[in-house]
Amino acid sequence: MKVSVNWLRDYLPIELPANELAEKISRTTVEIEGQYQPQENMKNIVIAKVLSVEEHPDSDHMVITQVDAGEDEPIQIVTGAPNVAEGQTVILAKHNSIVGGGQKIKKGKLRGVVSNGMLAALQELGFDDKVSPKDFEDGIWVFNDVDAADLTPGENALHVLGMDDDVLETGITPNRADLFSMNGTAWEVAAILSEEPTLPTFELTETSEKTADLISATAPAELAPKYGLRVVKNVEVKDSPLWLQRRLWTMGIRPISNVVDVTNLMLLTYGQPLHAFDLDTLPSKDITVRTAKPAEKIKTLDGVEREASAEDIVIAAGDEALMFAGVMGGESTEVTAKTTNIVLEGAIFEPKAIRHAARDQNLHSEASTRFERGVNVEDTFTALDHAAALIAEIAGGEVTEGRVVAQDFDYEAPVVKVTTAHVNHVLGTEITEAEISAIFDRLFFDYELNDGEFTVTVPARRWDITIAADLVEEIARLYGYDNLPATLPTGETTPGKLTPKQALIRATRHDLEGLGLNQAISYVLTTPEKANNFKLHDGQPIQLDYPMSQDRQQTRGSLLTGLLDDVAYNVARKQADVALYEQGRVFVSNGDASVLPTEIEHVAGVITGNVLPRTWAAGAQKVDFFALKGIVERLLANYAFADDIRFVPTTERAEMHPGRTADIYVGETLIGFVGQVHPVTAKTYKVNETYAFELNVDAIFDLPKVKDGYEVVSRFPAVARDLAILVDRDVPAADLRAAIVAAGGALLHDVELFDVYTGENVADDKKSLAYALTFVDVEKTLVDEDINAAVERITAALAEKFNAEIR
Structure with a gap:
């Protein structure tokens, strides 16, 4: 929220420069996210x-x-x-x-x-x-x-114009919704500065005409525990006086007209949203608070016709719904330049319903923000009366006698107890009773002290305080966090170390960074459309009951959805060469809402653009399947699996290119996949040609590994032989390599594919592959008979399994 320091000075005798005040608020209450003067260097x-x-x-x-x-x-x-x-x-x-x-x-x-x-x-x-x-x-x-x-x-x-005012931008935490008002902010700054705030006052003059003769209202307590109306007649709707417009635009709100501006002023002053109806355009003088009917539609002030859901609270006149309660008003009863008689509404609505409507309609307004987090129940009708008095003053209106109250309740202030001993035990301090009493006095909390126990009556403006721990927090922050003693922990300590799984995850990150990828951290929540993309596991994503936005509704089933969003963000900003990885968890529903979802550790990576940049010696090298496969092979080799690693071509992954994608197996266990993102999928994510992989880290951790050991380096020379074979085009090179290794025996030390040829002198359905075979014996020098025997076994195995021809 924006806070005008000049406005704050109407409450308190603030002599501090704005930057010092901001520092005190940051150290005591909430973060100051920004401080500026609108005039800047003008x-x-x-x-x-x-x-x-x-x-x-x-x-x-x-x-x-x-x-x-x-x-x-x-x-x-x-x-x-x-x-x-x-x-x-x-x-x-x-x-x-x-x-x-x-x-x-x-x-x-x-x-x-x-x-x-x-x-x-x-x-x-x-x-x-x-x-x-x-x-x-x-x-x-x-x-x-x-x-x-x-x-x-x-x-x-x-x-x-008020542009020489100092404006503080406060980062209000969920528990301090009282700071969404200038009154609440003034109480807080008063406690910080040990001052007493002067709250705004007003004089309300009423005519003899009864409000109840002009309007009526009904509201169930479960939807609106507090609901009241006032009527102001014979107003002249026009521009607000400069002082009011200045106050609004400094706080980030556009001036509209004197009537609407007063309701916004009350919102800023008390944190209490109000709404003004044109009395003469109401289809009925019977105002009702209710839930929406099936398929009921409302045209809101932004000119959009919206369909309400059954969970939304609406304000209706007769049978017609006028507005989404606590979110946005309706166009049909909007206050315009032709308006002469208005109805002012002041209420407290059920927060969950307001949150649902704001999210469902994608209408997150200043009003809904406050209703969702709570408002001061004792200020609702005060703000309503103040607005009526001010409209009468600046719009020449006449306030009719009395409020029409559909729902009200007597606020019972919570009583919370805390002892001096408990405060000092929690904070590690030696604060005296007198110091605690002084802090409660600065907060203007009523309290009684008996034998070291404080019985505190919490005012309605601080609805976040309900238990003793809340009072301890109040004491700590006003005593000063810097004044709390710093002590070392006592007792037996143990050296910290990584668990085996943590060590594997850290090694994975180091390997990928060494291979040229940068770490990214993406949102865990995504859209329903993306939540099912690139999944390695069966099961459905988890739908949030109250998502904060349309783009963050369900848990992700893959890390690649977030990484592709990251690639799109970079490509849109002219960063064409992107290599990213992410390590994190995906979530799989168990089908039972009462059971927590399964969380599975994954690692994934994406590369687009060039693997190597252009230099004077060579041109740029564009990423392809084999470049990314090489990165994945190096990573997997470092895990030292006991079983063989296999790359099996697949066409089953809808989001991946069917001819350039392979599932990755260790033994018979599927641990992930690698390949090119399908062009249609890439277009959906707004990325260029991109290659990606994703691995199940939990599965990798559970697989058997080869323990670290020393491999003897032969002092005898190695012998190299080249082998060129002709096979059908659809034979995977990985299968050929596996057959060579199996038949080569103990002397075969390395197999490297160094050439693939198709074209002239090779049949259309054939391909020629050339392998470099390296033989080593750690005990003696190899002779031709040893090598020839191994090569014969290899060629025989290739001919039998793949009908291969030796070239």
């Missing part, structure tokens, strides 16, 4: 009044203006703004000024006419389009007559 930007507007002699869309900027003479400005007019109070970037993004504005000529600066739009001062008021999207900013009356030409426009 300068020489002032308030000006337009004295005259004349047509440009050489342009059909530009005009020549004379503006009063508080100097002795008017300043001539040429502008193409369509909304400029005589008498307006505007923003002027003078000659030699600096506007948003560091852009310098200098004197120049536009179509031959001198212009001594620029009349500025808010966007040109660095305002985001999402914050700038829509009325001025296509033109310069113009102050309304009421605000302009208080402004002086030549006055610093950045100050007038």
